[in-house]
Amino acid sequence: MGAQSVEQAAAGPVEAPVEALVEARNLRKSYGALEAVRGIDVTVRRGEAFGFLGPNGAGKSSTMRMIAAVSPASGGSLRVLGMDPGAEGPAIRSRLGVCPQDNTLDSELTVRENLLVYGRFFGLSRAEVARRADELLRFVQLTDKAGSRVDDLSGGLKRRLTVARSLINNPELLILDEPTTGLDPQARHLLWDRLFRLKQQGTTLLLTTHYMDEAEQLCDRLVIIDEGVIVAEGSPAQLIRDHSSREVCELRFGVDDHAGVAARLHHLGERVEVLPDRVLVYAEDGEAVAAAVHEMGLSARSTLVRRSTLEDVFLRLTGRSLAD
Amino acid sequence: MSTATASRPPAPTGLVWRQFDHWRARWRRTWRGSAITNFVLPVLYLLAMGVGLGAYVDSGGARASLGGTDYLDFIAPGLLATAVMQNAVGASTWPVMGAIKWDKTYHAMIATPLRTRDILIGNLGLIAARLTLTAAVFWVVLVIFGVAVLPWAVLAVPAGVLVGLAHSTPLFAFAAWLERETGFMLFYRIGVVPMFLFSGAFFPVSQLPDPLEWLAQVMPLYHGVELVRGLTLGTPDLLADLGHVAYLALWCGVGFLLADRALARRLGG
Numbered sequence: 152m153g154a155q156s157v158e159q160a161a162a163g164p165v166e167a168p169v170e171a172l173v174e175a176r177n178l179r180k181s182y183g184a185l186e187a188v189r190g191i192d193v194t195v196r197r198g199e200a201f202g203f204l205g206p207n208g209a210g211k212s213s214t215m216r217m218i219a220a221v222s223p224a225s226g227g228s229l230r231v232l233g234m235d236p237g238a239e240g241p242a243i244r245s246r247l248g249v250c251p252q253d254n255t256l257d258s259e260l261t262v263r264e265n266l267l268v269y270g271r272f273f274g275l276s277r278a279e280v281a282r283r284a285d286e287l288l289r290f291v292q293l294t295d296k297a298g299s300r301v302d303d304l305s306g307g308l309k310r311r312l313t314v315a316r317s318l319i320n321n322p323e324l325l326i327l328d329e330p331t332t333g334l335d336p337q338a339r340h341l342l343w344d345r346l347f348r349l350k351q352q353g354t355t356l357l358l359t360t361h362y363m364d365e366a367e368q369l370c371d372r373l374v375i376i377d378e379g380v381i382v383a384e385g386s387p388a389q390l391i392r393d394h395s396s397r398e399v400c401e402l403r404f405g406v407d408d409h410a411g412v413a414a415r416l417h418h419l420g421e422r423v424e425v426l427p428d429r430v431l432v433y434a435e436d437g438e439a440v441a442a443a444v445h446e447m448g449l450s451a452r453s454t455l456v457r458r459s460t461l462e463d464v465f466l467r468l469t470g471r472s473l474a475d
Numbered sequence: 476m477s478t479a480t481a482s483r484p485p486a487p488t489g490l491v492w493r494q495f496d497h498w499r500a501r502w503r504r505t506w507r508g509s510a511i512t513n514f515v516l517p518v519l520y521l522l523a524m525g526v527g528l529g530a531y532v533d534s535g536g537a538r539a540s541l542g543g544t545d546y547l548d549f550i551a552p553g554l555l556a557t558a559v560m561q562n563a564v565g566a567s568t569w570p571v572m573g574a575i576k577w578d579k580t581y582h583a584m585i586a587t588p589l590r591t592r593d594i595l596i597g598n599l600g601l602i603a604a605r606l607t608l609t610a611a612v613f614w615v616v617l618v619i620f621g622v623a624v625l626p627w628a629v630l631a632v633p634a635g636v637l638v639g640l641a642h643s644t645p646l647f648a649f650a651a652w653l654e655r656e657t658g659f660m661l662f663y664r665i666g667v668v669p670m671f672l673f674s675g676a677f678f679p680v681s682q683l684p685d686p687l688e689w690l691a692q693v694m695p696l697y698h699g700v701e702l703v704r705g706l707t708l709g710t711p712d713l714l715a716d717l718g719h720v721a722y723l724a725l726w727c728g729v730g731f732l733l734a735d736r737a738l739a740r741r742l743g744g
Contacts, residue, residue: 182744221585222743223743241589241590242588244586247586249586255578255579257497257501257580258578267500268497268500271493271497272493272497273493274493
């Protein structure tokens with residue numbers, strides 16, 4: 152990459168590099184009376200992995216569709232790769248890769264054919280597309296399935312094919328909407344590994360997820376989005392530092408009234424959250440909390456001490472858990 | 476991984492052709508099967524209705540009201556027109572809804588430089604290819620049965636494709652607008668079946684009561700049947716045929732505009 156840019160600079164005038172690949176200001180999207188996105192500001196820089204974390208229905212997919220230049224914004228401003236999606240949709244889309252939430256594969260065609268015909272939409276020659284297709288099948292480890300019908304693939308394999316397809320035009324910005332939703336743990340880890348490699352190679356990643364572990368694994372920076380607005384922004388570590396304690400002690404008591412028990416625990420930590428099935432005590436030292444609870448003579452049915460996660464940040468900021 | 480790949484910037488034209496390999500790959504899976512069906516069905520129809528039923532009709536002295544032709548000659552071209560129409564219905568309803576709702580292949584396509592209009596034109600191109608196959612195979616059957624009178628009869632094939640497209644574009648619009656497939660069932664029962672029976676393929680529409688005759692004449696299929704029959708039997712009425720072509724072209728054009736709007740709304744909301 153480095154050598155290539157030096158060469159280009161020496162060769163003559165080049166386009167000014169767009170360092171902000173996505174710039175949204177007060178971006179809005181309405182469907183009739185429903186306001187799905189209610190004024191968000193986001194800047195995605197070249198080379199980073201940027202995440203939208205939020206529950207289902209938070210406005211993540213609507214935002215992705217606007218950035219992918221397939222759905223017009225209802226208000227605010229949006230620049231993608233320095234261009235206006237409303238006016239230059241095809242030019243923007245030719246440099247994007249999109250991995251949608253539904254796989255949208257052509258079930259009448261084979262695995263390899265899906266890549267071949269898709270590459271042609273970008274104006275690539277047949278030879279180029281064939282070369283890319285084989286390369287990408289290797290990358291997502293689907294080479295031995297090249298001739299299979301898409302219908303015969305498992306969910307994880309279909310997902311990998313969709314990721315491969317989204318890379319056929321060697322995109323500068325790869326948009327992934329819920330990349331691992333519905334996959335088993337093994338399939339998720341394989342996909343994460345591939346996405347991590349892409350990032351290493353310099354591809355900018357923009358992904359939505361409602362899994363906090365996915366956001367922590369993949370994202371350099373993320374926004375937490377809820378009901379169409381951004382409630383926090385930063386790196387996963389920064390967000391946890393800013394909005395949660397270092398550790399959490401999760402306590403399950405054999406009672407219906409967790410709130411009643413929680414009232415007696417407030418002095419043990421910085422903050423106490425009550426969920427339907429457990430109480431969370433946020434503190435620097437979770438083990439100390441667990442010991443103190445035991446000394447108070449309260450017998451928890453189960454006790455778990457863990458580090459704070461983005462899930463806790465989300466709970467803190469919205470009062471709800473991500474799974475709701 | 477290679478970094479040499481760069482997709483070419485989209486030219487204002489030429490995006491439609493980028494879909495050629497896609498539609499060809501889909502066509503490859505189905506064309507043999509449809510060619511066989513397209514051949515067997517007309518043969519069965521012509522044997523049963525043209526030859527079998529025709530013997531009764533002709534012995535009953537109906538030639539005059541059929542315009543001086545045998546019953547076989549009368550219904551065979553009409554059946555070509557209705558066969559293309561039915562094929563157009565099949566190609567422009569379920570597959571379109573599938574590409575929007577089930578497989579969502581259109582959604583995959585608009586994530587590329589392609590625009591909804593490119594996709595519409597590309598898909599209509601595939602449909603036109605299918606309709607051409609249907610019309611051409613049927614036409615061969617007409618030649619075998621000795622119905623087609625050359626050279627005019629050659630034009631029955633493009634005329635048949637026009638009849639099909641006049642149904643395809645409005646149905647494409649309908650399919651892109653419709654939320655649930657149950658609408659297709661309803662349309663088939665109250666639209667396609669009556670049109671098939673009463674558009675002049677089996678008997679002259681002048682046999683119908685006046686209001687029904689007028690209704691039949693509003694349907695594009697009636698004009699298709701008249702056009703294809705005149706050309707096939709080598710007895711075109713040029714002025715009337717020009718009218719039929721213009722009327723069918725109007726359905727194509729209006730249908731295209733509606734489909735263009737419906738698809739853009741459905742995919743780009």
